Amino acid sequence: MSEQLTNQQINEAGHLTIGGVDATKLAAQYQTPLAVYDVSKIRNQIRRFKSVFEDNGVDYAVSYASKAFATIAMYQVIDQEDAHIDVVSGGELYTAIQAGFPMAHVSFHGNNKFQAELEMAVSNHVGVIVLDNFHEIELLNDVLEAHDTSAAVMMRITPGVSAHTHEYISTGQEDSKFGFDLNSGQAAKALQQVLANPRMNMLGIHAHIGSQIFELNGFQMAADKLVEIAADWHAQFGYQPEVINVGGGFGIQYTKDDHPLAPEAFVDAIVKTIKQSASDRGLDMPAVWIEPGRSIAGPAGYSLYTVGSRKDVPGLQSYLTVDGGMGDNIRPALYQAEYEAVLANDPAAKPTETVHLAGKYCESGDILIDNAKLPATKPGDVVAILDTGAYGYSMASNYNRNPRPAVVFVENGESALVVERESYADLTRLDRPYQAK
DSSP states (O other): OOTTOOGGGBOTTSOBEETTEEHHHHHHHHOSSEEEEEHHHHHHHHHHHHHHHHHHTOOEEEEEEGGGOOOHHHHHHHHHTTOEEEEOSHHHHHHHHHTTOOGGGEEEOOSSOOHHHHHHHHHTTOSEEEEOSHHHHHHHHHHHHHHTOOEEEEEEEEOSOOOSSOGGGBOSSSSOSSSEESTTSHHHHHHHHHHTOTTEEEEEEEOOOBSSBOOHHHHHHHHHHHHHHHHHHHHHHOOOOSEEEOOOOBOOOSSTTOOOOOHHHHHHHHHHHHHHHHHHTTOOOOEEEEOOSHHHHTTTEEEEEEEEEEEOOTTSOOEEEESOOTTTOOHHHHHOOOOOEEETTOTTOOOOEEEEEEOSSSOTTOEEEEEEEEOOOOTTOEEEEESOOSSSGGGOOOGGGOOOOEEEEEETTEEEEEEOOOOHHHHHTTOOOOOOO
16 A cells, blocks of 8 residues: 555555545546545644744735645635635636635745736735836836835745755746846846835845755755845845745655655754744744745645556566546646556555556656556556646647546535536637638
């Protein structure tokens, strides 16, 4: 049995349960491929983050990074836990508005916000806009003047801290598309522009060094660097940030080879570093904000698939194909992400073979798990892939004109459909006929 499952997740029938519901019954009721979220895991992780801040006696915000998984239902759960969210597009912001999420608890990120997106943010009184570049300072100023209003802002800094992670998800180094560069003096120049603008309330500074990080030292270095910046800016410009936002990126376990710390351990180290660093430099202790996404949504998510065809070639590893694939989880094809899978009707069964767990998409690279260790399977069996709650559904596509899957939330033994499965009609809903003239 996978180390990521507990005996409590296996019912009397020997089946996998998610949130107290039999996974085989979920597959039968809602069909596959299916994204399933154990809501109690979402709630519990948020609460563990909050308890770290409260134990350390600091002002804080836990802001869920929407890009991991954003739906109306997800935003409603986050709001029920009195947490914040950060959004990176007009679409995420619109979804939050439709969810009735309190706009005061929304941070708006992004390295190329459109004017229409800033208009939406300002007109809906978003809590804070995170400035990413000089063009955005000018654009936001124009929007604020047009609305005759003001806004709280933060500045994203690239602190020059490189995290040990995949190059596609490393963002804190100097050579990054995100944020104001520190060493060239861009950040100080931007700060002066913002402080001189009466329509912008400079709330604090932000940095994000990457994603799926396992080591503490990168976060500790980034936290110390942000306090150092704050001290320099206080000396030069008389400015002290009310908030230091250290982003997210806390690693989670996908396979038995992953050995991350508990996500809250990263936060405890960050808070203690900022406390000590601020004290050493004679600064007031700022509020500390974090932006975890993967560590909240990832372990809560499961992908259920039905086994279909199989290809066996003597001397080669077999291909076992399921009814989903890169259209609902692009991560393995995009940056070689790894997962573990179990049989939903017998998750404790010992593996008897190693197969390529393949998808149905017309690409050779559509392999969900390259070396999946599974017991014997037959067509119609349900396979559950673990820890798919982050960046699976949110990056899903209609490649090969396949509908995106349904999403179900489970909690306390009850299930609820929160995103309907797309139909074939949905695929052509926005198409328009063409006739040459």
